[in-house]
Amino acid sequence: MITVLTPTYNREATLPRLYESLCAQTCKDFEWLIVDDGSQDETQRLLLEYSDTAPFKVQVFYQPNGGKHVALNLGVRKADTPWIFIVDSDDSLVPNAVECVIDAVVALGEANVVGLCYRKAYFDMRVVGRNVENSDSPVIMSPTEAGHFFKGDLAYIFKTEAMLKYAFPVVPEERFVPELYIWNKIGDEGDIYCFGSTTLYLCDYLEDGYSKNFSSNLRRNPKGFLTFYWAQIFRENDLRYKLKFLLRSIQCYLYTLFNRFS
Structure with a gap:
């Protein structure tokens, strides 16, 4: 049901942490699709090893260095499932992340849903952004509204067909387009349900990352x-x-x- 899509560039040091978190998932009904954006380290060797040993389907694609947004475009085109969960190569998931997403998709049924939104936390479990009161009921928000309300980075899962409709623009000689540009366009297609008190995604902000x-x-x-x-x-x-x-x-x-x- 779900593709965990990971664009990566020279993340040999952090990929094992993500892989281990995927192996620890309580539900293995997913594929892991990695797009190597021209890495110069041992990323390719690691990914070959994971392809042979993972307890879930693994797809690996390689492209010359073009930026994360170009890698996402390729990964979306290659995905074999109806939902895409973007997880960066220096981050990881909590053990029940995939199970939680699948349960939410099933529960929402035929609703006009194009995406799900969950909280991110640091590896010490401090929530990124603003804490909100516990609530089991999701709230429909656009990505712009959610960003203002939660005041921090969020984890998104989108319908593959919506992501295929809105590819990232590719600018010659540039390597980045803010993701919110596309997330907003996807939100125009239907509802995004935000689970404001549920953390599925663990992250860090590395010294060579975009955020810093x-x-x-x-x-x-x-x-x-x-x-x-x-x-x-x-x-x-x-x-x-x-x-x-x-x-x-x-x-x-x-x-x-x-x-x-x-």
């Missing part, structure tokens, strides 16, 4: 960020956010000019 290198990432990928920021101006209801993203758009435009003439 926002400024340099913005300078290197201004067109990709501009695509997101400009779209976000029209999605936001709060004038403060509209102004914030307008200023970011101007910043991206200036970086584009600088990169062109440098």
Whole structure:
């Protein structure tokens, strides 16, 4: 029912942790699909080993380095299941994550659902973002609304057919487009159910990751960020956010000019 989709680049050191968490899943009704985005370390050797020993289906694809968003596009096209759970190669899942997602999909039945949203926590189990009161009932939110409400990164599971409809744009000579740009488009297709008190995903923010290198990432990928920021101006209801993203758009435009003439 579910594809755990992992784009990876030079994550030989952290992939074993993710693999072990997948092996520990209480439900093995999933496939693990990895897209190696041109790794130069021992990632390929590890993935070959996992393909031979995993207690679940493993698919491995390789592409020249093009960025996480390009790897996601390839992975979505290769997925063999109706649902996709994106899990980064430096993160992991709690043991009942897959079981929890499948139970939610079955419970929602024929509802107009295109996605599920759960909380992330650090490896010491501190929730990323804002704590909310315990509730067994999910709330329907757009990804933009959920980001503002929970004030932290969230774990998403989307219908494969919706992800196929909205591929990430590919900008020549750039390596990044913010994921929220596509998550919002998927949310336009139907409902995303947010389980605000359920943590399924464990994460860390590495020194060479996107989150800790926002400024340099913005300078290197201004067109990709501009695509997101400009779209976000029209999605936001709060004038403060509209102004914030307008200023970011101007910043991206200036970086584009600088990169062109440098």
